[in-house]
Amino acid sequence: MIIDCHQHLPELKEGRTLEDSKRELLQELKRSRVDYAILIPDNTPTSEIGSLDEVLRLAENDRRLFVMGTIDVQRNKEPHIRKLDELFRTGRIVAVKIFPGHDTTYPTDRRLLPVYDLCVKYDSPIVIHTGASSNNSKAAKYNDPKHIIKIAARFPTLKIVIAHYFYPEVEYCYELTRSYENIHFDISGLTDKEVIEETGLDKIKKVLTLTASERPNNVLFGTDYAMCSIKKHIELIESLAISRELKDMIFSKNSISAFNLKLK
Numbered sequence: 019m020i021i022d023c024h025q026h027l028p029e030l031k032e033g034r035t036l037e038d039s040k041r042e043l044l045q046e047l048k049r050s051r052v053d054y055a056i057l058i059p060d061n062t063p064t065s066e067i068g069s070l071d072e073v074l075r076l077a078e079n080d081r082r083l084f085v086m087g088t089i090d091v092q093r094n095k096e097p098h099i100r101k102l103d104e105l106f107r108t109g110r111i112v113a114v115k116i117f118p119g120h121d122t123t124y125p126t127d128r129r130l131l132p133v134y135d136l137c138v139k140y141d142s143p144i145v146i147h148t149g150a151s152s153n154n155s156k157a158a159k160y161n162d163p164k165h166i167i168k169i170a171a172r173f174p175t176l177k178i179v180i181a182h183y184f185y186p187e188v189e190y191c192y193e194l195t196r197s198y199e200n201i202h203f204d205i206s207g208l209t210d211k212e213v214i215e216e217t218g219l220d221k222i223k224k225v226l227t228l229t230a231s232e233r234p235n236n237v238l239f240g241t242d243y244a245m246c247s248i249k250k251h252i253e254l255i256e257s258l259a260i261s262r263e264l265k266d267m268i269f270s271k272n273s274i275s276a277f278n279l280k281l282k
Contacts, residue, residue, distance in 0.1 A: 019270040022047075022055040024145075024181060024206035027073065030066040039068070040076045043244065047082065050248040053270070054082050054281065056240075058115050058145075061088035074077065074110060081282040084166065086145060087111040090121055091129035099122035099132050106140040112277040113179070115138070115145040118165075118190035125165045132244025134173050143177040143202070143276055148153060148184040148191070150216065158184070163194045170198040177215055179238065182207045186217035186223045194230065202276055203229060205268075206239035230264050237268045237276075238276060 027039040047055060059065070059073040068076065070088055077083035087102045105111040114133055118125055125146055137144045146166060152156035163184055168179055179202045184191035195201045207213055208222050230237045241251040255268055273279065 019054075019266075020050075020052045020239050020252070021239065021270045021279070022052050022243065023179075023238045023273045024204045025055045025243045026059075026067045026245065027057065027076070028067075028244035035055045036072055036076055037069055043273050044082070046243065050252065052248060054084065054272075054279070055243075056084045056086055056112060056236055056277065058086045059088050059122070061090040061115075061117055063128040064182060074105075082106050084112045084279060085110065085279070087114040088176045089114060089116065089133060091116075091133070092123060093129060094123060095189050096166075099136065102133070103139075105135055106136065106142065109280075112279060113143040113145050115147065116209035117147045117182075118160040119149075119151060122160065122258070125169050129214040134169065134176055138173060138176050141177070141278060143179045145181055147181050149207070149213075150186060151181040158187075167195060167198055167199070170195075170201050174200060176200060177202065178278070179204055179213055181240070182213075182242075183222075185213045185222075188217055188221060193227060193236065196229075197235070199236075202236040202238055202272070204238040205251060205254065206240035210242070210246050222254075226254075227258050227260055230258065230260050230268060234264055234267055235272055235275065238273050239269050 028042050030039060057073050057077055058066050059070040063069055073085055077085050087105055089098050092182060102114060114137055134144060147162060148161040164179060166180060178200055181204050183203050239255060243247045255265055
């Protein structure tokens with residue numbers, strides 16, 4: 019079984035609808051033999067990858083698709099937190115993602131504390147975008163793991179997922195976070211050509227192998243589709259010098275546990 023815990027709808031193009039994007043995504047899931055996916059909306063009201071409301075509507079009644087909530091605390095925080103609470107309560111979202119770097123906020127921003135409380139309340143992860151950005155040289159300063167470990171220490175029961183392993187500084191991220199049992203990692207984006215060129219494939223494999231061996235429950239399979247290849251991410255996990263049992267945990271079991279997925 020394969021569960022992709024980090025996916026987006028394909029971007030809208032002229033003459034296409036979100037329903038077209040969903041059909042393209044489902045075709046790719048079937049082609050790649052991915053059984054379930056967690057969709058991540060944008061945290062803006064209008065987006066080419068779908069807003070929270072749009073993605074919730076598209077995923078409704080589709081057993082293969084789960085949804086993360088998203089929030090931008092720079093805009094209209096309080097009503098949106100109440101909305102996330104209701105979505106958690108009714109089982110319509112399985113996590114919340116924040117976008118430091120895309121947004122000019124740090125994970126330690128006090129406006130995010132109610133979001134972390136909400137995730138603890140529902141035993142659901144907070145997923146944090148990390149890493150460099152080709153179009154914003156200052157992005158990584160907002161999502162540096164040195165900020166994330168402060169949240170991990172303050173909220174020891176909060177499940178934190180570091181997306182993209184803070185590429186290209188994957189070794190730095192590994193060393194800084196290795197003692198925090200509540201920090202998980204999804205591998206999304208790590209097979210992107212630009213990421214490999216900046217980080218080094220051998221370095222990526224080394225860090226993932228160490229993390230899976232030391233914390234077998236904390237590595238999650240994600241791809242960042244449609245921006246990145248599902249096939250290449252599957253090949254990355256299969257190439258690691260770890261046991262079949264560990265690979266199976268990464269491909270599905272760890273996500274089931276971390277996101278409390280109820281599979282049908």
